[in-house]
Amino acid sequence: MMETSGRVMSVCVALFLTLTSVSAVQRIDSINDLKKINFGQTVPKHSLVLLHWFANTVDMVNTNVIRLNFDPDGDYGAHHYGNYEDMLEPLPRGYQYYTVGNLNEVTSTPLPSYVVHPPSGYEGSNRDRIIFRVTEQIIDQVYLTQHPDHQNNTYDPDQTYQITANLLRQIREFALGGNQQRLFDLSNRFGSDTDVFQIRNTWSDLACLGLLLFIVIQERYSSNQHNRRGNSNRLENNVTPETQQNDTSDDDDSKPFIPSNMESGNRSYSQPPNHCLWIIPCIVIIAVIVIIALVVLSKFS
Template sequence: MMRMSGRVMSCCAALFLALASVSAVERLNSINDLKKINFGQSVPKHTLLLLHWFANVVDIDSNNIVRLTFDPNDDDFGSHHYGNFERMLEQTPYGYKYYTVGNLLLDEREQLPDYVVHPRAEYAGRNWDRIIFRVRLQSTGWQTLQQMDRVYITQHYGIPGNTTYDPEHTYEITTNLLRQIREFSVGANSLMILRNRYGSNASDFQLSEIRNIWGNLACLGLLLFIVIQERYNFIQQCAILQNETKRKEERGGNKVVTQPYIPHCNIQEPRQNQENGDTWFFLMLVVVFIYVFAILRSAF
């Protein structure tokens, strides 16, 4: 009985550790979700360039099946196997494997586009940003269009021989977000169409400036403007409004201020899997309890 009890406790501990790793990754489903990330501070701006390239190099069919168009086993684009030794991500099911791409030093065949390898100065990074993706392995060997079911953006930093990934700023990228980013590919849509579709407040003058600066990468320039610059402008406007409200409160003493505090201005980075993660975690707890109950019942 004691031996069985210890076995049950070991199973529970393993399951809880697995659940903890799963619940720690925030899912980004749209460009609006991307705007919540503090690019340039906690996450490198260069991540957006890498993600833009990746979204446009994979294939997405009408059934939302994402497939690779390159071979990570052949080191294409400097990609290679990721072992998930830190248990940062969920453990791979049988027949799946993680890969990572984004280390510019490993792109020995210079396959990555120039805007990723030699970006504009304000988007250059320290070569920390990475994309991790999970691939379903084929029993018949490598096929050109390999199916993929998970994509993450993350960071990998440290000194040679002592590097680590950053679980606090690792985000899952959904197929829907990949589709939206693909709309900003070279020559895919006009800037005005994209501006209106995604609710950007960029003026016609600003669109003209983006064209002049980015040339044939103008759609990418607009994506960066929407995700980074508009977020920054909004935070600045919120700070001004909040300071004005605070000054009115100080001048008015205990008088009621007509302009209230604006809580929606408090843009913060998304908390790790806050609502969806809590629901998922609760459901998995139910599974754990059912599993433990079944073991105990069989023990008697």
């Protein structure tokens, strides 16, 4: 009886650890969701360049089917990923994880030059990677992740994001080679107020990529800064002697954190994303499973 109970508890604990580890991965479903990521602070801005390349390299058969069209055991430096740290969910039968993004990998099919040598300010430190899950040439899961500092054999679960097919479709709209009218259309579609003529003059053939980076990084920061200024103005209109004494202690907290080595055009700031939205439901599920198991076992005792 005790041995059976111990096995049930072991299974429950293993299931709990699996569910909580997977639930911590945040889903990014749109370009607006991308703005929630701290690109340039906790996440390399080069991750966006790598993600743009991946979205425009794989085939999308229809709205949700992503087809792998290169050899994941060599092309672009891609290789098998074992998920040994259990960062992602266990593989079903017939599936494999692969990773791509190593800029230093020597291969006969290298990453394009704009990924290996991106424009100034987007170089990164060769830490960002894309992990994808494949079965029979169909990709059903994609993750944007990164290696922790000086640890090239593990990935950082706190900076790992699941990328949906919907987001990949949106990024594919920014494919390289778009003309000036295409830039206008994309700018209007995604509500951007950027000067597309300046984007074209600055980024040339990479103008669509430049527009995507501007929308995700710079406009996100500008929007947050505008909101903070609006809140500050409202507070100033309601100043009292008591609040005036406390203003000086809050000034530094009201300003976005901007690293000194960031260029003014590429600053970004946002609140850290919540990675734990599904942990509580998972704990409830585990608790129900344990209770049912104990009830069943009690009938045989």
